[in-house]
Amino acid sequence: MFLMLLRRILLASLLAAAPALAEVSVTDARVRALLPGADKTVGYFEITNSGTTAISLVGARSAAARAIELHTTIDENGMLRMRRLEREAVPAGATVRFEPGGRHLMIFGIETLGEDLEIELLRATGAPVRVHFARIPIGAR
Numbered sequence: 001m002f003l004m005l006l007r008r009i010l011l012a013s014l015l016a017a018a019p020a021l022a023e024v025s026v027t028d029a030r031v032r033a034l035l036p037g038a039d040k041t042v043g044y045f046e047i048t049n050s051g052t053t054a055i056s057l058v059g060a061r062s063a064a065a066r067a068i069e070l071h072t073t074i075d076e077n078g079m080l081r082m083r084r085l086e087r088e089a090v091p092a093g094a095t096v097r098f099e100p101g102g103r104h105l106m107i108f109g110i111e112t113l114g115e116d117l118e119i120e121l122l123r124a125t126g127a128p129v130r131v132h133f134a135r136i137p138i139g140a141r
């Protein structure tokens with residue numbers, strides 16, 4: 001009994017001491033091509049927190065865009081509206097999806113959009129997470 005407890009404590013302290021390198025991973029990052037004449041678009045991705053503490057996304061930025069906001073989509077009496085999110089929590093062990101009809105990145109002030117767009121996802125604590133968003137056709141999800 002005591003040994004089991006001791007082992008558990010040792011394991012817990014090992015986990016706590018482990019470097020937090022690979023705790024956040026982003027997959028399926030994509031940005032929608034610009035409509036003719038438009039300078040804003042949306043970005044989607046999945047973020048997985050394999051660490052042991054929650055992380056909090058508080059924004060995003062890109063050298064190729066004037067501003068990027070975290071948005072969500074809400075249904076107000078059948079009208080879909082976008083609302084800005086100040087932050088989005090990703091609990092330990094969880095995956096949060098930014099996807100069509102839900103959360104998304106709102107990307108403003110793009111001059112040209114190439115094959116991909118490099119975006120840094122900003123966390124409340126910790127280094128920015130640098131992600132390559134691949135351009136997808138206007139009608140794609």
Ligand SMILES: [Cu+2]
Nearest residue numbers: 071082105106
């Ligand atoms: Cu939006």
